[in-house]
Amino acid sequence: MEKNCLKSKVWISVLALLVAMPIFVVAMSWLFPERELWAHFSTILLPNLISATVVLLIGVGIGVTFLGTILAYLVVMVEFPGRQWLEWALFLPFAVPAYVLAFVYLGVFDYSGYVQVWMREVLGLSGFDIRTGSWAIILTFILVFYPYVYMMARASFKRQKINIIEAGRLLGTGPLRTFLKISLPLARPAAAAGLLVTLMEVLADFGVVSLFNFDTFTTAIYSAWGDFRSIEVAAQLASLLVLVAFFLIYFEKKARGQAKYYSNEVANRKPYRAFGVMGWLISIFIFSVFMLAFAMPMLQLIIWGWTYSGKGWSVKYIDLIISTLILTVSATLITVSIATILALPNHCKKNSSWLKSVINIATLGYALPGSIMAVGLLYGINQVSAISIYFGGQSINQIIFGSIALLLFAYISRFMAIGYNSIKASTEQIKPIFTQSARLLGVSRLRLIWKIYLPMMTPGILAGGLLVAVDIMKELPATYLLRPFGWDTLAIQVYELSAEGLFEQAAIPALIMVLFGSVLMIIFQYLDKKS
Amino acid sequence: MLLVNHLSISYQATQILNDFYLSLATGDIFALLGDSGSGKSSALRFISGLDEAQSGQVVLNGKQLSNNGIHNVAPELRKIGMVFQDYALFPHMNVKKNISFGIYNLSNSEQKTKVEELLLMIGLKGVERKYPHQLSGGEQQRVALARALAPSPKLLLLDEPFSSLDKHHKERLVLQVRDILKKTNITSILVTHDKYEATIFADKVGVIKNKKLTIN
Numbered sequence: 153m154e155k156n157c158l159k160s161k162v163w164i165s166v167l168a169l170l171v172a173m174p175i176f177v178v179a180m181s182w183l184f185p186e187r188e189l190w191a192h193f194s195t196i197l198l199p200n201l202i203s204a205t206v207v208l209l210i211g212v213g214i215g216v217t218f219l220g221t222i223l224a225y226l227v228v229m230v231e232f233p234g235r236q237w238l239e240w241a242l243f244l245p246f247a248v249p250a251y252v253l254a255f256v257y258l259g260v261f262d263y264s265g266y267v268q269v270w271m272r273e274v275l276g277l278s279g280f281d282i283r284t285g286s287w288a289i290i291l292t293f294i295l296v297f298y299p300y301v302y303m304m305a306r307a308s309f310k311r312q313k314i315n316i317i318e319a320g321r322l323l324g325t326g327p328l329r330t331f332l333k334i335s336l337p338l339a340r341p342a343a344a345a346g347l348l349v350t351l352m353e354v355l356a357d358f359g360v361v362s363l364f365n366f367d368t369f370t371t372a373i374y375s376a377w378g379d380f381r382s383i384e385v386a387a388q389l390a391s392l393l394v395l396v397a398f399f400l401i402y403f404e405k406k407a408r409g410q411a412k413y414y415s416n417e418v419a420n421r422k423p424y425r426a427f428g429v430m431g432w433l434i435s436i437f438i439f440s441v442f443m444l445a446f447a448m449p450m451l452q453l454i455i456w457g458w459t460y461s462g463k464g465w466s467v468k469y470i471d472l473i474i475s476t477l478i479l480t481v482s483a484t485l486i487t488v489s490i491a492t493i494l495a496l497p498n499h500c501k502k503n504s505s506w507l508k509s510v511i512n513i514a515t516l517g518y519a520l521p522g523s524i525m526a527v528g529l530l531y532g533i534n535q536v537s538a539i540s541i542y543f544g545g546q547s548i549n550q551i552i553f554g555s556i557a558l559l560l561f562a563y564i565s566r567f568m569a570i571g572y573n574s575i576k577a578s579t580e581q582i583k584p585i586f587t588q589s590a591r592l593l594g595v596s597r598l599r600l601i602w603k604i605y606l607p608m609m610t611p612g613i614l615a616g617g618l619l620v621a622v623d624i625m626k627e628l629p630a631t632y633l634l635r636p637f638g639w640d641t642l643a644i645q646v647y648e649l650s651a652e653g654l655f656e657q658a659a660i661p662a663l664i665m666v667l668f669g670s671v672l673m674i675i676f677q678y679l680d681k682k683s
Numbered sequence: 684m685l686l687v688n689h690l691s692i693s694y695q696a697t698q699i700l701n702d703f704y705l706s707l708a709t710g711d712i713f714a715l716l717g718d719s720g721s722g723k724s725s726a727l728r729f730i731s732g733l734d735e736a737q738s739g740q741v742v743l744n745g746k747q748l749s750n751n752g753i754h755n756v757a758p759e760l761r762k763i764g765m766v767f768q769d770y771a772l773f774p775h776m777n778v779k780k781n782i783s784f785g786i787y788n789l790s791n792s793e794q795k796t797k798v799e800e801l802l803l804m805i806g807l808k809g810v811e812r813k814y815p816h817q818l819s820g821g822e823q824q825r826v827a828l829a830r831a832l833a834p835s836p837k838l839l840l841l842d843e844p845f846s847s848l849d850k851h852h853k854e855r856l857v858l859q860v861r862d863i864l865k866k867t868n869i870t871s872i873l874v875t876h877d878k879y880e881a882t883i884f885a886d887k888v889g890v891i892k893n894k895k896l897t898i899n
């Protein structure tokens with residue numbers, strides 16, 4: 153082993169472990185067992201909550217997998233009317249925060265929403281409650297999270313050699329068998345990665361489940377903390393979530409196997425064309441997904457926002473925008489920088505299972521619900537202060553709690569996985585042969601990074617940055633708990649208003665968020681097209 | 684029999700083929716020569732129904748497959764086999780699965796016999812369970828050939844299928860494949876850069892020159 157490996161090991165470990173700190177704090181909570189509370193939880197609450205969570209995960213998982221891969225296959229492999237436009241439009245729902253879609257659907261289908269009023273007054277039917285059962289919340293989650301699967305599966309379909317599909321066709325295989333036997337197996341690892349992200353998002357969700365009054369495992373965490381004032385039990389429950397995430401990641405890695413069957417060239421040829429009735433059916437299908445996940449909810453927001461803006465537009469939106477931007481931009485820059493360092497190709501990483509696991513741990517924060525991350529950080533800072541006072545120093549609480557540092561930390565820790573995975577993917581085209589030939593030419597490591605690695609990683613870094621930014625802007629629970637006084641964001645405003653049923657008032661900040669998010673997604677699309 | 688008529692292909696403003704004409708009797712083996720970039724692969728892609736053209740007609744055994752550069756019959760229904768220039772093996776399937784991909788409607792035991800027979804012919808017995816990335820270039824090429832032969836196509840298009848083989852293997856395989864094609868009476872077109880290979884394999888040889896086909 154070369155000697156500078158020690159240096160890079162130390163550096164990477166320190167960075168990665170720092171990012172993963174909230175997870176360790178949460179895990180440490182097991183040092184303070186609370187038997188009575190656990191007895192209460194495990195007999196009364198948990199069984200139902202776990203089964204509800206499992207139902208939710210299975211329903212959403214199946215839904216996003218089907219919807220995401222089928223949409224991706226159609227836009228990549230089939231030529232049909234409006235394809236180019238729809239391929240692009242399907243990304244936009246990514247800009248819609250889950251709780252925004254949830255409150256729009258609740259507003260429309262609630263007892264006092266149009267649909268039920270119309271049913272009562274025109275049809276004379278009795279109303280229904282969309283909060284009963286789990287179908288409505290599952291559908292909402294599917295519409296919000298299918299873009300993860302869509303995005304990953306689409307990228308994978310695009311990298312498949314068209315040749316292979318053509319070979320299949322000349323062997324007498326129709327579109328369905330080609331999809332099932334060739335395209336789908338090749339895209340399976342990518343779709344599984346998208347599914348993984350979706351499941352972690354659902355596990356960590358706070359906004360949608362609370363708007364729908366749907367009790368999940370997360371509810372137990374809040375209950376432990378809110379009703380029983382036990383940070384420890386809340387953290388212990390949360391660490392179980394991390395464990396589940398750990399298993400999911402493990403299975404995803406296994407599903408991926410050694411499979412890397414990609415070509416570098418992206419062909420513009422479409423193997424299939426669907427014109428006539430079939431083509432229009434496909435267009436209509438995709439268009440209706442877009443309508444349900446984006447266009448109709450946005451239209452509803454615009455109507456609400458318009459109604460409300462007559463009653464009082466105020467400058468407070470400017471303040472909200474400014475704090476949202478400052479937080480988003482700074483957290484994104486730091487996240488992406490750290491992710492880049494962690495993802496840089498490095499021969500030390502290849503041979504060190506220690507480094508590999510440390511980096512994996514650094515990306516686990518994605519599974520921690522934002523609120524738990526917040527509690528973990530607060531708890532951690534408290535402990536540090538206690539130690540500092542013990543040694544005759546000062547409490548650091550004042551300094552930290554009054555600043556945005558803790559919130560930035562939470563964002564970085566939580567969204568490292570998004571940035572890292574995107575950047576890591578871009579390093580996969582850096583073949584060992586490039587490094588080897590550069591080294592044979594006597595190029596120093598710094599120059600290698602600067603001249604070869606970073607230029608090749610730039611698309612991944614930009615894409616990762618955009619996705620991280622959208623996620624941070626949408627983030628709710630950690631922001632809610634950790635923002636210093638005067639740092640309300642758009643997300644906070646939307647949630648507070650919509651939780652009280654003030655949908656019209658919530659519409660304007662929601663629209664501003666979606667607008668920002670859409671702009672970022674459009675830039676993302678543009679970069680994607682160029683690369 | 685195969686008839687290719689009035690075939691003109693252009694990409695953007697560049698004309699590649701102009702009024703290409705070819706007629707073959709059933710069972711004929713034809714070799715197509717031409718400089719690199721002269722449009723040999725493009726011609727095969729049109730005949731197989733994968734790409735459309737400015738104009739062109741394809742008639743196979745009395746059935747009009749394409750007309751005016753547009754395809755009436757989809758590639759999967761043409762019963763045309765093709766060995767791609769870059770093999771295009773399915774990377775996630777082993778050799779056996781690759782070869783039997785086009786004969787999935789046969790029974791398992793029939794598939795097995797067929798695969799064994801073909802592997803014996805291409806001299807690759809015992810590689811059934813290997814994956815394409817575990818094979819050398821020449822071995823992959825032979826598997827691609829076996830895969831195209833398995834469904835007994837009516838027309839076989841071979842885009843430089845022997846290019847990665849050494850002289851010794853090449854000559855043996857060329858003659859063997861010719862033998863099979865003759866026995867099964869499969870009409871075929873071989874694209875190659877090797878004049879010797881063309882003469883021992885084919886009944887007729889043609890060259891693309893100035894965007895047209897001249898038969899020697």
Ligand SMILES: Nc1ncnc2c1ncn2[C@@H]1O[C@H](COP(=O)(O)OP(=O)(O)OP(=O)(O)O)[C@@H](O)[C@H]1O
Pocket residue numbers: 694695699717718719720721722723724725726768
């Ligand atoms: N999809 C395409 N778009 C634009 N130009 C193309 C496309 N496919 C092929 N060409 C061009 O058409 C010409 C003929 O290509 P083709 O692949 O048919 O040549 P070829 O005779 O098979 O050559 P080789 O012997 O090198 O395989 C080439 O100049 C090529 O650059």
Ligand SMILES: [Mg+2]
Pocket residue numbers: 723724725768842
């Ligand atoms: Mg060619």
